[in-house]
Amino acid sequence: MNASEAASSATTPRRERGGRVARREQRSHGQQGHGRPYIVRNIPTYDILSEENLVRIEQTADRILAEIGIEFRDDPVALDHWKRAGAKLEGDLVRFEPGMLREVLATAPAQFTQHARNSANSVEIGGKSVVFAPAYGSPFVMDLDRGRRYGTIEDFANFVKLAQASPWLHHSGGTICEPVDVPVNKRHLDMVYAHIRYSDRPFMGSVTAESRAEDSIDMARIVFGRDFVDENCVILGNVNVNSPLVWDGTMTLALRAYARANQAAVVVPFILGGAMGPVTNAGAIAQSLAETMAGCALTQLERPGAPVIFGNFLSSMSLRSGSPTFGTPEPAIGSMVIGQLARRLNLPLRCSGNFTTSKLPDAHAMNEGTMSMLAAVHCGANFILHSAGFLDGLLSMSYEKFVMDADFCGALHTYLDGVVIDDNQLALDAFREVGPGSHFFGCAHTMANYETAFWDSEIADNEPFEKWEAAGSEDAAVRANCKWKKTLAEYEAPPLDEAIDDALNDFMARKKAAMEDAWY
């Protein structure tokens, strides 16, 4: 037994193993019944680079930080933090001696709990845990019936409901889609409320302005209590680097707001190779490391010990069209290296997700998406944003792809359980019973293990061709279309304390009343 196997066999929170048991459990709990609150991986991470090569990347990141530096714009407090920590400032440009950021990062926890309002749904982030969250940030939504259109708060709520109803997602996510029918300066309130109202899983708040981050955290305080929030993580904020090598004040102010409240920032560069970073993978990875270390370290200067997640968003470019690409092999294999680097920093990791540039939930979408999603779980990501719904290079949230991706998240539960080795699994008695040339259909070992054997997708059609044809020759997208409609029709909201609901609505009403509508 290697270290990975030893550690996880004791700790896997497995209420069940295969798809069938989970589905049975799901049925008995109503459609909001869940599989597990999160996955504890029972297979090791896929480490592809040697110590020597990892050190070369780290040294390159250190030189970028020391010789070129990172600009911190429009945030004097951030500059002041850096100054006091011993960085070298020239205006907004901050340079860091090699090793300095690693020292600052020593106070960040390697693992933390993000609490859900239903404590059975709280997740661990870090170590061997894997948490699947929906896609994040698309302005459009699409489905087979209505095509592509701007997202609304109704779509937003629909996706929160679909995530809540899936036994294979663990987290409600954040800006599942932009609710474009709500004013820009008010929509964070409606989004956070939708997560709280329609889901009892963990969720994310706004980062588009410091005040919106603080509103998001205040709403979490109404749900969890002010003292609890000061001591526990209950909300995440996903902040982006303005790659290359710039941190915008909007982002660092939000990042610091989360850290100050002891909530976790997810620190994510967005490096499109050849545009916001070099065209070579190793260079993009070194840049990502430099930018992310700086962001993560800033959280520790704001509040030592605050939880923070090391994020990654590598991408490449189509040389034919000049367009960004997603779900391609360079970012996929690059993720493995990012994973190794994050573990050397002892920080929880966010990586990729079900990425694609396809405009439809078609073969292209799931080819890229599957490669990208497997990279995320292989590289050891603990928090996988964009696990479900991502289409069109993040521009569209697809109802059908959401359902397909959530189904694949189910398959990944079985995959990450690995190959269990014990006497029952090795089945020597079954061979004794059956012998050569017979079959295992009704044998005692099969009967005893049948219920827990084999992932069984609800989107795949495994019927014989003739039966599939007689039933209408439907493709996976059509089956997914039926599935999301059925799920929404049967959805039941989890209970929410009425006093909390009233307090949230009061808070939102007061905040909205104090603002003019802003539409951009």
Place this chain on the structure above:
Amino acid sequence: MNASEAASSATTPRRERGGRVARREQRSHGQQGHGRPYIVRNIPTYDILSEENLVRIEQTADRILAEIGIEFRDDPVALDHWKRAGAKLEGDLVRFEPGMLREVLATAPAQFTQHARNSANSVEIGGKSVVFAPAYGSPFVMDLDRGRRYGTIEDFANFVKLAQASPWLHHSGGTICEPVDVPVNKRHLDMVYAHIRYSDRPFMGSVTAESRAEDSIDMARIVFGRDFVDENCVILGNVNVNSPLVWDGTMTLALRAYARANQAAVVVPFILGGAMGPVTNAGAIAQSLAETMAGCALTQLERPGAPVIFGNFLSSMSLRSGSPTFGTPEPAIGSMVIGQLARRLNLPLRCSGNFTTSKLPDAHAMNEGTMSMLAAVHCGANFILHSAGFLDGLLSMSYEKFVMDADFCGALHTYLDGVVIDDNQLALDAFREVGPGSHFFGCAHTMANYETAFWDSEIADNEPFEKWEAAGSEDAAVRANCKWKKTLAEYEAPPLDEAIDDALNDFMARKKAAMEDAWY
């Protein structure tokens, strides 16, 4: 640098690195221009089980072999081989003392060359090499225009041409589809001829009767010369175990024919968990190891030193429909363990491929196919049959999926190159040139590396939504449909020596004249 990186950085046969260079080379060589003859992986295998657990599987396989045994039916010579090697016989049932098969297997090569009639296309099988071959054995073919129908020799030739024209496949395969319009007892001649005539890559021969295996090898002798064939591998034969624990005479006679001629048998159980093996993954893996070791060892008793490939074909079952499933998580993760076991035997490995039960080249097909194909490359498979075209649980060969899968094989070339670490890739100069807040579009490093950067799929559409919509909102299947038609229209056969062609045709005519047509 770890061992894997050190070994392969010296040996990778890289005529090029990224998709663009390969495509440029492809254009300059006409459409039959190839990327590389095969891949030498630059990333390590993904090993998921500890030594202790691998030993437990091996011990279970040893007990199956010693206590239950394997039946060898209708092949007295095979039984005689086993007797002389020291196995225990009771009628057809053969039992093996623990360790005996490993000892017999010690003469099998860890790696060998399969020669192509164009020596530039010869492949290495074993070690760090990865060879992609088309799908194998479906009775039906399908395309978007004509739907599903029985395969013909015209379809067969079409797929040989499509494989030959792809820069991302390395091998012409074997029974790409059953040419149902040719009598069963004669079609092996037409199939082998099509591989030789329309491709100059390595190929496979028949295994459905000893005489057909020998005919296949005789045709290879016409191409390569009798002496060359006696000393070198030029043809593969894929033989299946009649799982559980039965080797049929038809298969062992073919297996021995290949071994006797110093050609490589690919030894493959077909274990559908719950039917031909236990429902538990560990037990199915132990069974697979037992059955495959026995088949591989038999080749060494027939001719010590003959090349042989350790094969694997795990599958699971849908608990809803009772149908076999393909491309599911259990076989995918099980492949990693099979890979570790094969390497402990020091044998070249064949594993999975682009498996699915989908009846269409849709999202379902590429979700399962991508998971399955990535498992094959992660587990260290050297020869990946079913790399392109597989649909409907192996019942259909799809023109469109063939093109999609071949394109994904291209992506895997880039993926298996891993993350290269050197000064140019680390790009420190680019950061010095560009600095914070700018972009890398026209910088010197980008210009110098642009041509070799980034895989660029020919099936993915990375254009903006509006441009994609204006061009007809095509999905990936429609683009693949255009692609295979264009490829066939532009196909040019590689040159074939006229004397060889005549000799092959003479051979086939004589063989056919000596047989009545048989249709089953």
